Structures are given as C-alpha cells and as structure tokens.
Amino acid sequence: MDSQITLRVDGAAHPLAVDTRTTLLDALRERLRITSPKKGCDHGQCGACTVLLDGRRVNSCLVLAVTVGDAEVTTSDGLAVDDVPHALHRSFVEHDAFQCGYCTPGQVCSAAGILAEARAGWPSAVTPDVAADTVELTDDEIRERMSGNLCRCAAYANIVPAVADVARAEGVRR
Amino acid sequence: MTTMDRLVGAGVDRIDGPAKVRGTAPYAYEQDPGEPIAHLAVVQSTVNRGRISRLDPSRAEALPGVLAVLTPANAPRLGKGLASDLPVLQSLDVHYQGQVVAAVVAETSEIAKAAVGAIAVGYDAEPPDVALSPDREDLYAPEKLMAGFATDSIIGDVDGALAAAVVSIDATYETPTQHHNPIEMHTSMARWDGDSLTLWDADQGPHNIVNDLVTGFGLDAGQVRVISPYVGGAFGSKAFTHPNQMLAAMAARVVGRTVVYELTRQQMFSLVGHRTPTIQRLRLGADPEGRLTAISHEVVEHTARIAEFAEQTATPTRVLYAAPHRRTTHRLARLDVPPPTIMRAPGETPGMFALESAMDELAVVLGLDPVELRIRNEPERDPERDLPWSTRNLVECLRTGAERFGWAGRDLRPGVRTEGRWLVGTGVASATYPTRRRKAQCRISVDGAGRYVVEIDGSDIGTGAWTALTQIAADALGTDMASVELRIGDSRLPFAGGAGGSTGLASWGTAIVFTARDLRKQLDEQHGGQPPAGGLSVDGELPGESPHAKTHSMHAYGAHFVEVRVDRDSGEVRVPRATSVYDAGTIVNAKTARSQLLGGFSMGVSMALHEGSVTDERYGHYVNHDLAEYHVATNADIGEIDISWLDVDDQLANPIGLKGIGEIGITGAAAAVANAYWHATRLRIRDLPITPDKYFRELGES
Amino acid sequence: MREFRYERAADPAAAVALLAAAPDGAFLGGGTNLVDLMKLGVATPDVLVDVRELTSREVADLPDGGLRIGAGVPNADLAADRRVRERFPVLAQALLAGASGQLRNRATTGGNLLQRTRCGYFTDVTKPCNKRSPGSGCGALEGVHRNHAILGQTIAGSDDPATCVTTHPSDMAVAMVALDAVVRVLGPDGEREIPIAELHRLPGSDPSRDTTLRHGELVTAIDVPALGMPSRYRKVRDRASFAFALVSVAAALDVRDGVVRDVRLALGGVAHKPWRASAAEYVLRGMPATEASFAAAVESELEAATPLRDNAFKVPMARNVVVRTLLDLAGRDTERELA
Structure with a gap:
C-alpha cells in the first residue's frame, strides 16, 4: 500500500511514494539512492544503517518511512557542511x-x-x-x-x- | 631495502578514506546502472537433502509488481562445468539447507521479499546428516588440501617417539563452524546489453568471478565485465563465485533489465560459505628440557556433499617447531551442509588454536615458561620440506613481544592473581602464515605532463590496497602519489588474482614494480627520461611465484601476548590488553598495515570468545543465523592492543620485501586468549568459543 | 513482510478503537522489535496503529516519590531522567544494559515491556515453535537452548503444544518487576491497572501468549512507586555489550544494623517472564546481611530450577551473581576463592 511522504534528508526535502512496508533505510537507499547509510543486517543488530533523526541516532532499518513525518534525517554525508568534512x-x-x-x-x-x-x-x-x-x-x-x-x-x-x-x-x- | 624507501613504509592516510567516512564511496548496491533496478529475493530449501516434490509459483506471479519467478522448471539453463552450488535452479535436487529453490524478481525489494512467502514448496526429504565426529566410519582422506597442500605428512616414527617421550601431551581441541559475516552483505547487480553482461559485485577480485559467468552463460571473456571498486569486507566469503552472481545475471536476462540481489543477513549463513568445524587431536612428546621429539596433529573436519573443500588445518604444524618425528593428517566427512570455503587464514586459524594450546599445555607439564619452550624448539630449517627459511624471526618476535608486554617475571602458576572480582592471567602464542605471490599483469601509462595511470585488477576489501599500491607505484615511478591515478576493481583492467592468501600487495605490488621498471627503462632509453608529448603505455607482468619459492620456505611470523580477566562469579571473559609483534617483512603503509594486523588479532579474540554457528542436528540448520545471535566482538570487547613489527624485509619473496599481513594477525590469537584464560582460572578450555557457561562446566557446577 | 495499512489516531482512545476493530492489527511503538519480527514473517499484522507519539512521552512525579512513566518515553530518555537515575538506579542500569544506544533512542517504555522472545526457533518461521505457531511443537526443548529458561518452563515433550522453554528478553522489565511497577492500560472496556507481576505470564498451557493483555489494550503508562533503598542491576552476557542476558539480576536491599529489613529481587534470562524471586526475598527478610544469608536465600529460590540439557550453568551463575549483587548493595566485599 503506497503512501505519499516527504523525507527531509541532509537539508533537502524529497517527496516520494513509499510502500507502508518501506523502512527509512530502504527509502533512502532504494528510492532516493542516498546511500551513505548502509544495510548490514536489516534488523537493528549491526548499526551500519545508523542516521540521526532529529539529532538522535537511530537504526534506520527499523524505522518505517511512513512514521518519519517532519523529522530531519542526517546521514554521515550530511554531517559535512558546505562540503567541509566534519x-x-x-x-x-x-x-x-x-x-x-x-x-x-x-x-x-x-x-x-x-x-x-x-x-x-x-x-x-x-x-x-x-x-x-x-x-x-x-x-x-x-x-x-x-x-x-x-x-x-x-x-x-x-x-x-x-x-x-x-x-x-x-x-x-x- | 634498496631504492624504495620514500613512500613505502609511510603511514599515509587512506586515499579512499574521505569518501568512505562520508559514505559516498559506491559499494556494489550503490552503483548506478543507468536504468531502473529490479530487486531479487530468494526462496531457500528448508531441508538438507532431498528433492523438490512441489513448487507452485502462481500466487507469487500474480502479485502486483512481480516481474518474474524463477524456478528449476523455468530458469535459463546454465552451461555445463559449473562447480559446487553454482548451477542455481538447474535441478530439483537439494543438497543443503538454504539452497536457492526459487527466486522472485519484482519492482521493489518489499514486493520481492513478500512474494517469497507466497511460494509453496514441498520436498521428498531425507534426515539431515550434519554431525561431525571423529568416530564416523565414513571419514576419508581427500586427494589434497586447499591450496595444493598434501593431505598427510609423516616423518620418522611418531608413535614410537610419543611412547618413548619423557613428557607428553595428548589433547583434543575443537573449533566450531564460523561464518565470515562481512558487514556488507554479498550483493550482485547485473545488467545485460545484448549479450554483454555488466555485474557490479561485492567480491575479492573481479577476475575471480568472470570465469564462472563465462561458463554459466556461454559468453566470451570479453562479454563479461565485473566491477568492484569498493567492497565492504570479505574475509574469504567473497573470494569465489556464489549463487548470488549467477542469480542476478540470470534474472536480469529473464526480465530484460537491471536486477540487484542483496543477500539478507540470514542468508549469509547458507549461501556464501563458512569455515568448517574442526576436531583436532594433538600429541606432543618432549625431553625433560622441553625439546620436542614428536608432533602429531590429526584433523577431522567437514565438507559438503556437492563440493570438496579440505581446509589445510594442520599445515602450520609442518613448519612451526622442530621435532624429528612428525605427523599431520586430515580426514573429511561429507555432510549435508553448504559448501565450506576459505575464511581468514584458512588452515592456520583453527590449526594454530590447537597447536599453540597444546604447546602451552606442554609448557605447563614441563614447568617451563611457554615463551622459552617455543624458543627451544626453533627449527633451523623448514622441518618438513628441509629447506632454508627465506627469513624467519619468530624468536625475535617472541622476545620483543615479551619485552613490550612486560612478560618477564610472570608467575607460572595458574589461578593465583585477582583484582577485585577478576581472575587475571596472561598467555602467549605464536603466529605464522605462508608468504606467497601470484601471477598479475599491469599497465602503466604516462601522459606528456608526467601524470601516471596504473591499471591492475587488484581489489581493496578494506586492506588499504588503494593507498598502498599507490605508494608502491609512486616510488617505483619516482614520483609522488598525487601524480599517480590507480585503477583497480574492474575485470576490464589487466589480470590479477583476487585479494586472498595475503598475496595482494606481493602480487599486484610486484607487478606494478616490474611494469614501472619497464616504463622507466623505455623513457630513459627512448625518450631521454622525459614522457613523450603523446604519452607512453607499458604492459608488464609478474609471472607468478618467487623464483626462490622452490628453494626456500617463506612465511610471516608473529607472537601474541594477551591478558585475560575472568569474572569469578559469572565466568565473563575480558581481554583488556594485548601485544603483538610481527615479522611480516616490509611494511608498505604503517597506518593501514597496523589496522590490518589489529583487525586480524581482534577477529582472533572474537573467535576465541564469541564466534560459533550452532547446528541443530535434527533440523540441520544453523540456529543462530543473524548478528544478534552469532556474536562477533563489539567495541567493548576489544581492549588496548599494542601492534608492532620488526624492521626486516624478505627480498627472496618479492622485490618489495613484504610478506603479506591480511591473515597473520588472526593466527594464534585464539590460543593466546585460551592460554591466558587457563593462567587466570586454571581451567583449560579446548573447545571454542570460551563463553561463560564453559566456566561452570569446567568447575563441575553444570 | 505482509502488506499492512498504516494508521495514526487522534488520541489513545481512538487508537484503541482502531485496533479493536482490527483483529490482526497491532500497535506500533518504536518498532525496534515489531518491525524486526515483521521482516522475519513472525509478526504479520494487517494494520499498524502508530502510538509512538500518541502515548505520553513525559515522566511525571507521583505524590509518594514514585514516577509515572508515559508509555511513549524512549528507553534512552528514561535512563537519562535525573529522577530515575537518583531514585531508581536499578531501572536506569537495566535500561542502559539493554540493546544499543540507537535502539534505546527509538524503543519505547511500553514497547520494551512487550518485547517478544529471542528464541531462535521463534524467530525462524521454518522451524517449530508453539509460541509463534501454536501446536507446531517446541524446537528448543531438545534443540539449541543454552540460553533458555531454567524456571517455570512448560516441559511436556517437543511435540506437545504446551511446551515452551524460552525466556523474556527485556532488561527493563526485570527492574520494573523488582520495583513493583503498575502498568496502566487503556482498552476497549476502559482503563485498568495491572501489577507488573501479573502482566507477564509463564507459558502454562498456552505459550503463544506472553502477557495477560487483551487484544486492543494499550499500555499508556507505568507507575513506579517510591523505593527508598539502594538498588542496582547486574547483567551477565556472552559479550561485553549489545547482547541479551544469560542471567541478570535486579536487586534492592535495605539493611539496618546488619539485618535485612527489606529486599527486592528479580531475575532476567531465566524464565518466560521476569522472575520475581519471592522465595528468596521471604527467606532473607530479617536475616543478617551476610554472604551466607544471601546464598541461602538465592538457593531457596533456585531449588525450583529445572534446567535443560545445556543450560544448567545458569543455576550457579544466577546464584553467584545474586550473592555478589546483594553483597555490593550491602556494602560488603567478601573475597571468595575460586571453587
């Protein structure tokens, strides 16, 4: 079942349609091709998918994209400001x-x-x-x-x- | 060292580092194939042995977004000659649990994975035969072991010498099935353009994969391109082709567009190999001064019914210590398990756990410092091949390590040191790994402005090859790193074998050195030492093993010193500090090499304390098939680790003088931990991993 | 993963109404366990009612010095709450011993209570499990069960539909049980309060049910009454961090003049529910706060243990760790020789 959402990632807004089953990680990697967060287990057991959600670290593989709402997603790539490394x-x-x-x-x-x-x-x-x-x-x-x-x-x-x-x-x- | 002392040896930051920390270096899944990507998910057998009796894909096929369901009934026929489990979906026969019996291709990963659940499969199955035991009557001697080693080696009268020995040890050690579990799951993304196949792939060397695709799809080598510039760890599981490459290419051909297959973590426990469990009987005989008179190392391990893989577990015992009477044997059981494969230091990793534990037990019986016991058994020549060493500095590793660790004055008695609730002990073990090199080709081009392009199908699976090869090339070309553009990880590049066997830099680096020499010679002789305006390109080749490999025995060495703490209430184990010293020849990049050695040792700690895939012999599966239950060391499990190396090189091995560092770090590490555990607790654990329950078992409380 | 409808509700009552109308639906909190189980095919809800931001994210003071913890409070926030850290260190420590920093940031208090077991047969839909698939049998009883229960299992043969030998995975819940927390629930029939000891259940004849909650009942808050004695949580696991317990202990101890005036003791990793060591508590009250008393008390509790083929180690492990934890709380540090 598709749902229309807007993900705010590293300062940019991305409207997209996702399956209700789509995780934040898959929305980023598979739909938006934002591939800084990695998939290492898909079950919250490895931490490779860690992003900051409104500044707090979470496993994006266990967050359903439809639940993200207006929260700001920051990836490691997004920690660089104006292309200056963090x-x-x-x-x-x-x-x-x-x-x-x-x-x-x-x-x-x-x-x-x-x-x-x-x-x-x-x-x-x-x-x-x-x-x-x-x-x-x-x-x-x-x-x-x-x-x-x-x-x-x-x-x-x-x-x-x-x-x-x-x-x-x-x-x-x- | 002769001429290359400018960049080689320096601790240069990884050139791929800035992209990797930000996450912008594209791994296989992240490459842009230039068109929308379809997703593949697989149905796996739930039995170990039998035949598919029923397989109904119709419900899955009817789901919106499903593009195709591949089954043994409709999958494209693959060419003959594929080995092991590569003939995917070519037969109804099932040989191991987890075998792919159907695959779904769909518009999204969610749809593909859900459709898997809509496919009903029935089997005519036999009970699984997965239990390894030294008492099995069907154990057999393979014709040879992995990497061409002889199955057995027997010198002298071992049984007679053991019977006559004043002091002896007879103990059996066990290591469990282990899974590589690189954090990047195996991933293959395939695109066909006519009859040409492009595969973006997570592997240890694109050229390793090409041949199977050529065979499977009836192509010419020129019609296959495998691209793998960035690989998220491998440790052996990505060395050879597995079902994922065949499936992605097959599915892309069927649906006529790019298909990606990213394994799930759970599938990493059945589809991409594992390290065999081992049961190893060690017998040592010695004189009262601790000089070995006999060594016997008998190994029982498993292989799959559909593929023979004979891990060379006892081979380190053939080189490490002197003894006039010696025997190593390997026997296999063919079980209903997925095909085993190489995993970091195949052979040495399990074998050294047994040998180096037994040496510690012998030192205990002798009342001798275990460092001294090893020094007393240092062989002057390779004890089985009867050849001189190219270089061997094990004794210096032991002495240097003892000094750095603070070993002197160590109380030999076990179980007498406490700190609060911790029982504290220290342990030592040697490390060794063969030094080899392989054929590799290279092309170096220079433009009129003196900028170089170095092309070779090497691979960086985290080793630091991107950086170290650039350093080697810059030195060999007499230029700086900024003037060298390295290209690796693409089968279109000149041939090179994959990353494995700690041969990467020895092979690729030497090919670069040879090619650079040719280029400079041509520049000097034909262009007055200056690059011509139109540029110049030179192809070079390293034919293969060192010309001295037949006349000299070549190995890297090391010594690990470990402190272990065991909570006397709970049996929890910690490794707060360790020192490792290596004789690994020339170190090309001091920074990335240290990381390799650190990572190898830490994986050894993980093996010692945590790792083991647990088989349910009734259902024939690995019960703990994810990263919550297959424990690998976390950050909190790794303490202070002091890594250093001797300032030595090995010019007989290769012109750079290096010995390879990818595997030496893990060898012996688990034994050092187990030996320190004994020193802390007086409990000898001979079956890994050393989990807290075994503390109570050894105390007789459970 | 099965397809599902995603719903948000205006308030908890609306969420309850939504779920009451969806017999195969589920509430979604932080999702750290439910989404995991949905990916495995273990949980197959057709409707998810998102309650993460619907239930309270506040920790409020109760008049007696206790706390009312909103069900939506993330585990990380609860562990960081100053009042929790000062008044209920056992709870803060239990939370911090669980999962990882990332998971604690997302997991909710209500969801943590309702975590499902980590048994490898439960999480593998191709293998028998009475909890996941009632009547299919228990894979663990004669299978891989090193980290399974030693107390309160239902052991009636691998093929018996009642057999279940698994454990409850939560650390936080063990502390909550020791703290006599009260779970506040909103259901289709209104509100009710459940003493936490009555929330989680033993497998009995129906291993499929982890708790006494009825379908559509939503945990809205947890009340933790004032404690008034030192407390701590000790967890033993296979690796130093990020692993489920082999054995854990939540303890609080009130010693006056060398005598145990009050004690709370709960064990994790040993049973289908957080195990309140009532027998040990009973034995210990009024006894001198000595190692001998502590050992006698825990042994009286563990007399009921029925370990499986491969997990008998949990009995001495639990005994040792309980004794050590109580000694730490009593301010004593008796050196004990390795047996």
Missing part, C-alpha cells in the same frame, strides 16, 4: 578508524550521537555512578557507547581514539 570525518581518517569502510558512516553518525548524549550528561552501562551530573567520554565509555555499531574489520581500537579526539575538542573528555 571533525569526526577527519578524525576517523587520521586514526584509520575503519578498513572496508562499510560500517563507517553508521559509526560516524553514532559517534555524533554519543557526543551529544555525553554533552547532555547521559550515563551508560559502564558509568560508575548513573546519578552523576556530568559524564566524561573515557575510553571505556566510548567502547560501550559505540558497541551498537559492529565493525567486522575490527577497527575498534582505532575508533576509540578517533572519537576521543573529537570528544576532547568538544569538552566531554579531558
């Missing part, structure tokens, strides 16, 4: 925080998400005191918070310093 883009390249690169746009979006979550003081499963006022993105905090993004090339030990550098610059890490 600090996370530069840091991931500098730290070689990927190999095949397929999970990487999802990792970058997730990293952007955890920076915002840390700024907001959100704790994680490894935060010693969940009631603490502030949170610092230590290596262990980054590891835990980035664990929704599988990297089969296992660039994890490079992803941690790549995110840490940006976290430091943003004041959520000493």
Whole structure:
C-alpha cells in the first residue's frame, strides 16, 4: 500500500511514494539512492544503517518511512557542511578508524550521537555512578557507547581514539 | 631495502578514506546502472537433502509488481562445468539447507521479499546428516588440501617417539563452524546489453568471478565485465563465485533489465560459505628440557556433499617447531551442509588454536615458561620440506613481544592473581602464515605532463590496497602519489588474482614494480627520461611465484601476548590488553598495515570468545543465523592492543620485501586468549568459543 | 513482510478503537522489535496503529516519590531522567544494559515491556515453535537452548503444544518487576491497572501468549512507586555489550544494623517472564546481611530450577551473581576463592 511522504534528508526535502512496508533505510537507499547509510543486517543488530533523526541516532532499518513525518534525517554525508568534512570525518581518517569502510558512516553518525548524549550528561552501562551530573567520554565509555555499531574489520581500537579526539575538542573528555 | 624507501613504509592516510567516512564511496548496491533496478529475493530449501516434490509459483506471479519467478522448471539453463552450488535452479535436487529453490524478481525489494512467502514448496526429504565426529566410519582422506597442500605428512616414527617421550601431551581441541559475516552483505547487480553482461559485485577480485559467468552463460571473456571498486569486507566469503552472481545475471536476462540481489543477513549463513568445524587431536612428546621429539596433529573436519573443500588445518604444524618425528593428517566427512570455503587464514586459524594450546599445555607439564619452550624448539630449517627459511624471526618476535608486554617475571602458576572480582592471567602464542605471490599483469601509462595511470585488477576489501599500491607505484615511478591515478576493481583492467592468501600487495605490488621498471627503462632509453608529448603505455607482468619459492620456505611470523580477566562469579571473559609483534617483512603503509594486523588479532579474540554457528542436528540448520545471535566482538570487547613489527624485509619473496599481513594477525590469537584464560582460572578450555557457561562446566557446577 | 495499512489516531482512545476493530492489527511503538519480527514473517499484522507519539512521552512525579512513566518515553530518555537515575538506579542500569544506544533512542517504555522472545526457533518461521505457531511443537526443548529458561518452563515433550522453554528478553522489565511497577492500560472496556507481576505470564498451557493483555489494550503508562533503598542491576552476557542476558539480576536491599529489613529481587534470562524471586526475598527478610544469608536465600529460590540439557550453568551463575549483587548493595566485599 503506497503512501505519499516527504523525507527531509541532509537539508533537502524529497517527496516520494513509499510502500507502508518501506523502512527509512530502504527509502533512502532504494528510492532516493542516498546511500551513505548502509544495510548490514536489516534488523537493528549491526548499526551500519545508523542516521540521526532529529539529532538522535537511530537504526534506520527499523524505522518505517511512513512514521518519519517532519523529522530531519542526517546521514554521515550530511554531517559535512558546505562540503567541509566534519571533525569526526577527519578524525576517523587520521586514526584509520575503519578498513572496508562499510560500517563507517553508521559509526560516524553514532559517534555524533554519543557526543551529544555525553554533552547532555547521559550515563551508560559502564558509568560508575548513573546519578552523576556530568559524564566524561573515557575510553571505556566510548567502547560501550559505540558497541551498537559492529565493525567486522575490527577497527575498534582505532575508533576509540578517533572519537576521543573529537570528544576532547568538544569538552566531554579531558 | 634498496631504492624504495620514500613512500613505502609511510603511514599515509587512506586515499579512499574521505569518501568512505562520508559514505559516498559506491559499494556494489550503490552503483548506478543507468536504468531502473529490479530487486531479487530468494526462496531457500528448508531441508538438507532431498528433492523438490512441489513448487507452485502462481500466487507469487500474480502479485502486483512481480516481474518474474524463477524456478528449476523455468530458469535459463546454465552451461555445463559449473562447480559446487553454482548451477542455481538447474535441478530439483537439494543438497543443503538454504539452497536457492526459487527466486522472485519484482519492482521493489518489499514486493520481492513478500512474494517469497507466497511460494509453496514441498520436498521428498531425507534426515539431515550434519554431525561431525571423529568416530564416523565414513571419514576419508581427500586427494589434497586447499591450496595444493598434501593431505598427510609423516616423518620418522611418531608413535614410537610419543611412547618413548619423557613428557607428553595428548589433547583434543575443537573449533566450531564460523561464518565470515562481512558487514556488507554479498550483493550482485547485473545488467545485460545484448549479450554483454555488466555485474557490479561485492567480491575479492573481479577476475575471480568472470570465469564462472563465462561458463554459466556461454559468453566470451570479453562479454563479461565485473566491477568492484569498493567492497565492504570479505574475509574469504567473497573470494569465489556464489549463487548470488549467477542469480542476478540470470534474472536480469529473464526480465530484460537491471536486477540487484542483496543477500539478507540470514542468508549469509547458507549461501556464501563458512569455515568448517574442526576436531583436532594433538600429541606432543618432549625431553625433560622441553625439546620436542614428536608432533602429531590429526584433523577431522567437514565438507559438503556437492563440493570438496579440505581446509589445510594442520599445515602450520609442518613448519612451526622442530621435532624429528612428525605427523599431520586430515580426514573429511561429507555432510549435508553448504559448501565450506576459505575464511581468514584458512588452515592456520583453527590449526594454530590447537597447536599453540597444546604447546602451552606442554609448557605447563614441563614447568617451563611457554615463551622459552617455543624458543627451544626453533627449527633451523623448514622441518618438513628441509629447506632454508627465506627469513624467519619468530624468536625475535617472541622476545620483543615479551619485552613490550612486560612478560618477564610472570608467575607460572595458574589461578593465583585477582583484582577485585577478576581472575587475571596472561598467555602467549605464536603466529605464522605462508608468504606467497601470484601471477598479475599491469599497465602503466604516462601522459606528456608526467601524470601516471596504473591499471591492475587488484581489489581493496578494506586492506588499504588503494593507498598502498599507490605508494608502491609512486616510488617505483619516482614520483609522488598525487601524480599517480590507480585503477583497480574492474575485470576490464589487466589480470590479477583476487585479494586472498595475503598475496595482494606481493602480487599486484610486484607487478606494478616490474611494469614501472619497464616504463622507466623505455623513457630513459627512448625518450631521454622525459614522457613523450603523446604519452607512453607499458604492459608488464609478474609471472607468478618467487623464483626462490622452490628453494626456500617463506612465511610471516608473529607472537601474541594477551591478558585475560575472568569474572569469578559469572565466568565473563575480558581481554583488556594485548601485544603483538610481527615479522611480516616490509611494511608498505604503517597506518593501514597496523589496522590490518589489529583487525586480524581482534577477529582472533572474537573467535576465541564469541564466534560459533550452532547446528541443530535434527533440523540441520544453523540456529543462530543473524548478528544478534552469532556474536562477533563489539567495541567493548576489544581492549588496548599494542601492534608492532620488526624492521626486516624478505627480498627472496618479492622485490618489495613484504610478506603479506591480511591473515597473520588472526593466527594464534585464539590460543593466546585460551592460554591466558587457563593462567587466570586454571581451567583449560579446548573447545571454542570460551563463553561463560564453559566456566561452570569446567568447575563441575553444570 | 505482509502488506499492512498504516494508521495514526487522534488520541489513545481512538487508537484503541482502531485496533479493536482490527483483529490482526497491532500497535506500533518504536518498532525496534515489531518491525524486526515483521521482516522475519513472525509478526504479520494487517494494520499498524502508530502510538509512538500518541502515548505520553513525559515522566511525571507521583505524590509518594514514585514516577509515572508515559508509555511513549524512549528507553534512552528514561535512563537519562535525573529522577530515575537518583531514585531508581536499578531501572536506569537495566535500561542502559539493554540493546544499543540507537535502539534505546527509538524503543519505547511500553514497547520494551512487550518485547517478544529471542528464541531462535521463534524467530525462524521454518522451524517449530508453539509460541509463534501454536501446536507446531517446541524446537528448543531438545534443540539449541543454552540460553533458555531454567524456571517455570512448560516441559511436556517437543511435540506437545504446551511446551515452551524460552525466556523474556527485556532488561527493563526485570527492574520494573523488582520495583513493583503498575502498568496502566487503556482498552476497549476502559482503563485498568495491572501489577507488573501479573502482566507477564509463564507459558502454562498456552505459550503463544506472553502477557495477560487483551487484544486492543494499550499500555499508556507505568507507575513506579517510591523505593527508598539502594538498588542496582547486574547483567551477565556472552559479550561485553549489545547482547541479551544469560542471567541478570535486579536487586534492592535495605539493611539496618546488619539485618535485612527489606529486599527486592528479580531475575532476567531465566524464565518466560521476569522472575520475581519471592522465595528468596521471604527467606532473607530479617536475616543478617551476610554472604551466607544471601546464598541461602538465592538457593531457596533456585531449588525450583529445572534446567535443560545445556543450560544448567545458569543455576550457579544466577546464584553467584545474586550473592555478589546483594553483597555490593550491602556494602560488603567478601573475597571468595575460586571453587
């Protein structure tokens, strides 16, 4: 059953017809050919499809496109402003925080998400005191918070310093 | 090193990096075929062995948006000569669970996938035979192993030496079925223009795929083009053709337009290969000083009924340690399973788990430092081929690693260190992987302005080949990287074998070096050292293996040192830190090489602690066939990893002096973890993965 | 995925009315479980009524110091809520131990309660499962069940329509059970309140039903009464993150003068529902807050365990982790030698 929607992606509005079954990920990749978010499992188990939905990281493979409404979808590509790479883009390249690169746009979006979550003081499963006022993105905090993004090339030990550098610059890490 | 010390060795950022982090580098699914794309979804057999008795596509065919349903009754006939499971939809016979028995082509992926559910299939089936056991009466010795290795090797009187040994070990180790699970699922997008086929594909080398398409569709090589510039991980599963390439091409021919087939994650567990489970009996005999007198490594593993794949599991045991009496054997069971295939360091990965665990057990019996035990058994020559080493620095890897890790003064006793609720231990294991190279061709062109185009059908599956080959080319051409445009990942480019066997840079890089030498020679001799106004193009070739390969034994080496922590309440296992030191010859790109070694080791940790496809022997399937249940390491599972390498090269292997780095990192890693686990807990786990339940099993509490 | 009609409603009552009229329909919250199951063919609704933005996304204070959590509150927001973190650390920790950051951002409180099992036979439509396909049998009983239930299963043979040995996957629900939460529900017949211990059920003779909710009933909020004692959540899993529990423990402990005045204990990963360890609680109240008391209490609970061929490890694992968690809460740290 088709439904007419408008998706706002990386600052542009895209009217399109989707099947009610179409996920946000498939609407992006298959209909709009916006292929920065990747499909790695289609079940929320790998994180490759991670985008920011109104600034919050979500698995776009589990979001039905018809439910998105006016929310702003940001992909890793969309984090670059005026074609200038985002600090996370530069840091991931500098730290070689990927190999095949397929999970990487999802990792970058997730990293952007955890920076915002840390700024907001959100704790994680490894935060010693969940009631603490502030949170610092230590290596262990980054590891835990980035664990929704599988990297089969296992660039994890490079992803941690790549995110840490940006976290430091943003004041959520000493 | 001789002349190439300018860019080779530098830690240059990946040239494909900026596009990959933004997600704009086009993987197979993301290529533009120039016309609307139809989507393919498949019906898979739910039995392991039998014959289709009923298959009714009519309900699916009637669904709006369905373009075609392919079944064994109507699918185009493929040419004879396709091996394994490539004759897709050519017969009613079923050989493994998950075999494609029908395919739907539709306007959208949603329609295609829904239509799959509308196809009813019945089978005349026999019970699945999927259980591997060393007691099976139908175990057989294959004619040879993967990569041409001999099935068995027997030197001296092994049983006599074992019986006479003062100290001995006799233990059986098991590794489970493993699945590669690159995060990019296998994807093939096919477009026909007349009788010419273009396939945008996720593979480890376009030339590896072309031949099967030529055979299957009765084409000339010139009528097939396979394009794969960016590949989202592979680890062996994308080395060879699988049903996806055949299906996409078949379906595109039937519907007359571009068709894409992207596997589902669940299908990654049946259609693109796996690593065989292994059961390995290790027997070691030694004198009181720890000098091995006998090594016996007997392997039982499986293969599929429709294809023989004999993993070379015991081959590292043929080279790693000295011993006068030695035996390695491989026996296979033909089971109703999908065809196994190569997976990162086939042979070495499971084999080294057994050998390096057994060495640790021997060190325990001897009361000897396991590093020292290995050093005492360092062979001067290849112990089975009786050849000199091209280069071998295992002992230096062990010593350097011990130093970096802080191994000195380690208490040999197990189960005596605690930190809070953690039991803490350390372990060591060696690493080894053969050094090889293969035939490759290359074309280098220069224009009048001195800009070079280097063309070779190499492949970058995440290895860093885009960058490292550009570095090699720039040095070989005496220019900078910006003046070199590299073209890889397209079967129209000069021939090269796929990424695999850690041969990529050795083969493609050497072909580039040879071709660059020819080009420079021509420039010097015929053009006064300057590129002519009209440009110049030179074709070159690396014929194949090193001329020294028959006279020297060539391998990369390494040593892993690992700290393991085990929660004494729950049995949870962590690997907070590790050190690996490698003898991998020349390192071309210090940054991407480190990542390769890091990734290999980390996959070894994942293998040690998490990975295993669990078979239900009644229904014959892998129960945990997705990424929620087939666990691979997450970010939180990987701690601090110190990667380094010795400053060595191997000029007998290839003129660049490199040994290959894609696989060495995973070899031995799981054993290092298991050995450290023993040191932490005094519990020896001989069957991977080391999940928390096994802690209670070994304690006798479950 | 089966085709479906997508509906939004003006308010919860309208959503309930829409679903009441659609016997094969379902409410859609965050979709992190339902969409997954629809792709697998396990869930086949013909109508989805989107309630994600319809139910409250507010966490409100209750007069007693408890909280009323709107069913639409995302898991991430609930875990980050300052009042939850200060008053109910067990709940924050349980939420943070579940899934991934991305999933927690999307998953709702109501939806989390109603997650379906992760049993590999349930999620594979080609294999028998009494829960998914009543009467088809239980693949897990004699199959792959390392991570299945040790308590409260229905074990009547693989082919018996009642057999079910699976677990409930939610972490949050385990904490909610320990906290004596009350689930507020709006149905075709109006509102009702369900003590959370009565929401999830054991398989009994009908494994197809996870909960006591009736078709068309919508979870609108969850009330968590004041706790007034330290609490924590401990989860054991196969990898360090992003995995379902092998065993988990939600505990709260009130110790005065070395004596257990009150205790709440619930276990995850061990049963078809979050398992309230009432026997252990009963044994423990009034006992000295010692390792011996804690061990005796949990052992009294686990006496009822009926482990399967391959999951007996969960008994000592649960015992150890409960004891350790209670010791942590009691402020003690008795070193114990490895057995």
